[in-house]
Structure formats: structure tokens, C-alpha cells
Amino acid sequence: MGSFLYFIVDGLLGLLVIAIIISAILSWLVAFDVINLRNQFVYNVARFLDAVTRPVLRPVQKVIPPIGGVDISPIIVLLVIQGIRLYLLPLAFGPLISILH
Numbered sequence: 001m002g003s004f005l006y007f008i009v010d011g012l013l014g015l016l017v018i019a020i021i022i023s024a025i026l027s028w029l030v031a032f033d034v035i036n037l038r039n040q041f042v043y044n045v046a047r048f049l050d051a052v053t054r055p056v057l058r059p060v061q062k063v064i065p066p067i068g069g070v071d072i073s074p075i076i077v078l079l080v081i082q083g084i085r086l087y088l089l090p091l092a093f094g095p096l097i098s099i100l101h
Helices: 002-031 040-063 073-100
Strands: none
Touching: 002 040, 002 073, 040 073
């Protein structure tokens, strides 16, 4: 049970990492006019990614403003998520997994 919960939490954090990366790339493509938000599919994807990533990115954006017009909050959040996945999840779930086995 503990290893299953670990798997689910780690998987969700992994999906969040992918969503943040895709959202950043999509915003660059829109900013450089490579793709257009008038395309309904692109607009829906951008809205979905914004809805998923905004709750995680917004607190960091409030603390760290854009530097030279570049928003570095995705980089900070990705580093924090990777730290959580590598260090905190094993610490949190290790005792639970050992107890249940």
C-alpha cells in the first residue's frame, strides 16, 4: 500500500513537471508567433496547461518577479519538485513502506 501511494504521488509530480515544461515551451512558441492562440486546439491546450500549472507557479511568481522580462518561476518550481521527488518522498514514504512490508 505504501509503495503504491509513493508511486501515485511520484507519478503526479512527474506529470506536473511535464505540464510545466510543455506550458513554458508553448508560451515561447506563442510569444515568438510560431503558433497562434486563435487556433482553437492550441487555445484549449494553453488554457488547460495554465489551469494546471498556475496554482503551483503563482506563489513563486509573487516572490520572484521576472528578471529582464524572463519569468524564471518554472525553473525554480521544477528544481523544487525534483528535490521533493528525490529527497522528500523517499524520506516520507520509506518508513511507511517498511512498516507495511
